[in-house]
Amino acid sequence: MSSRLSILYDTIRWEEKALFDAAKTKGVDAKMVDCKNLFVNLDKSKEDFGTVIQRCVSYYRSLHSTAALEGKGVNVINSLNTSIFAGNKLFTHMLLVKHGIPTPFSAVAFSEDAALGLLEKRGYPMVLKPTIGSWGRMIALLKDHDSAQGIMETRERMYPIYQVYYLEEFVNRPPRDIRAIMIEDRVVAAIYRYSGDGQWKTNMALGGRAEECKITKELEDVCVKAKNAVQGQIVGIDLMESKEKGLVVHEINNTTEYKNTVRVTGVDIPALMIDYAIKSRK
Amino acid sequence: MKCPECDANINPPKDSMEGEIITCPDCGASFELTKGSSGFELKPAQTVGEDWGQ
Numbered sequence: 001m002s003s004r005l006s007i008l009y010d011t012i013r014w015e016e017k018a019l020f021d022a023a024k025t026k027g028v029d030a031k032m033v034d035c036k037n038l039f040v041n042l043d044k045s046k047e048d049f050g051t052v053i054q055r056c057v058s059y060y061r062s063l064h065s066t067a068a069l070e071g072k073g074v075n076v077i078n079s080l081n082t083s084i085f086a087g088n089k090l091f092t093h094m095l096l097v098k099h100g101i102p103t104p105f106s107a108v109a110f111s112e113d114a115a116l117g118l119l120e121k122r123g124y125p126m127v128l129k130p131t132i133g134s135w136g137r138m139i140a141l142l143k144d145h146d147s148a149q150g151i152m153e154t155r156e157r158m159y160p161i162y163q164v165y166y167l168e169e170f171v172n173r174p175p176r177d178i179r180a181i182m183i184e185d186r187v188v189a190a191i192y193r194y195s196g197d198g199q200w201k202t203n204m205a206l207g208g209r210a211e212e213c214k215i216t217k218e219l220e221d222v223c224v225k226a227k228n229a230v231q232g233q234i235v236g237i238d239l240m241e242s243k244e245k246g247l248v249v250h251e252i253n254n255t256t257e258y259k260n261t262v263r264v265t266g267v268d269i270p271a272l273m274i275d276y277a278i279k280s281r282k
Numbered sequence: 283m284k285c286p287e288c289d290a291n292i293n294p295p296k297d298s299m300e301g302e303i304i305t306c307p308d309c310g311a312s313f314e315l316t317k318g319s320s321g322f323e324l325k326p327a328q329t330v331g332e333d334w335g336q
């Protein structure tokens with residue numbers, strides 16, 4: 001079988017190599033496309049990419065290349081809508097709330113003073129997150145007024161996105177979260193991510209460790225709803241096990257990493273992604 | 283090939299691809315593999331961007 005498929009990247013990680021290898025193994029005519037070398041005429045001319053699996057690690061490069069290609073009629077996985085919704089924690093949160101999907105309490109303030117006022121009213125601790133960002137960067141656990149003020153003063157001198165103060169409750173949970181990989185309407189694999197030594201964040205990029213997580217009906221039901229809320233096709237859904245609320249979704253990743261999930265579960269996620277991409281051709 | 287930073291030997295794995303990031307085993311500097319006229323060449327890799335992630 002021969003099909004046209006492009007893997008759009010800006011950095012080749014294990015994930016991108018595994019995707020390309022899976023395509024080769026299946027006899028799929030796939031090519032690697034370096035987004036850094038890409039230029040796109042923004043008109044109605046035809047593009048010859050086939051289906052594109054979007055894998056750029058840069059948020060802005062990913063978002064804008066998806067917009068350009070999808071706008072010209074190219075089938076991009078995930079879509080522009082998913083990139084917009086899942087790429088921003090506040091946008092994701094509002095969609096989760098709208099669809100009745102359990103998610104941690106969150107609030108937003110648009111100045112340092114308003115954020116400090118919110119914290120005084122709501123109480124400490126809370127978690128301050130950039131609305132756009134990943135790998136646990138710039139996420140701060142605010143334990144008291146002085147630390148909150150110090151962190152916010154620093155953010156006041158940064159790019160304006162950091163003056164959108166998105167605050168999330170510090171969820172009472174075991175020292176782990178769950179990463180579930182969804183392809184179409186199925187959780188194909190899931191892992192627990194445990195915090196690394198001296199860390200409260202569970203990101204693998206910060207030295208956390210992974211264990212297989214059993215896929216229950218409850219987990220799958222929540223994940224399907226969350227994926228649909230952001231119009232996703234292939235996404236990584238992050239959940240916490242709140243002692244009060246049960247499973248809560250706190251993040252959806254539209255260019256999800258899955259190396260550790262494959263390593264721990266043995267599920268051939270790249271092969272399943274290629275199968276889905278071929279099936280979804282328009 | 284030689285590390286441009288410390289001159290140590292860098293041997294990319296056989297299955298390396300253009301665009302892949304490799305790290306010098308001696309000095310830890312990261313490089314992107316690019317295709318040159320005589321095989322792979324090394325280009326300093328972009329450090330992690332502010333908007334990088336998943």
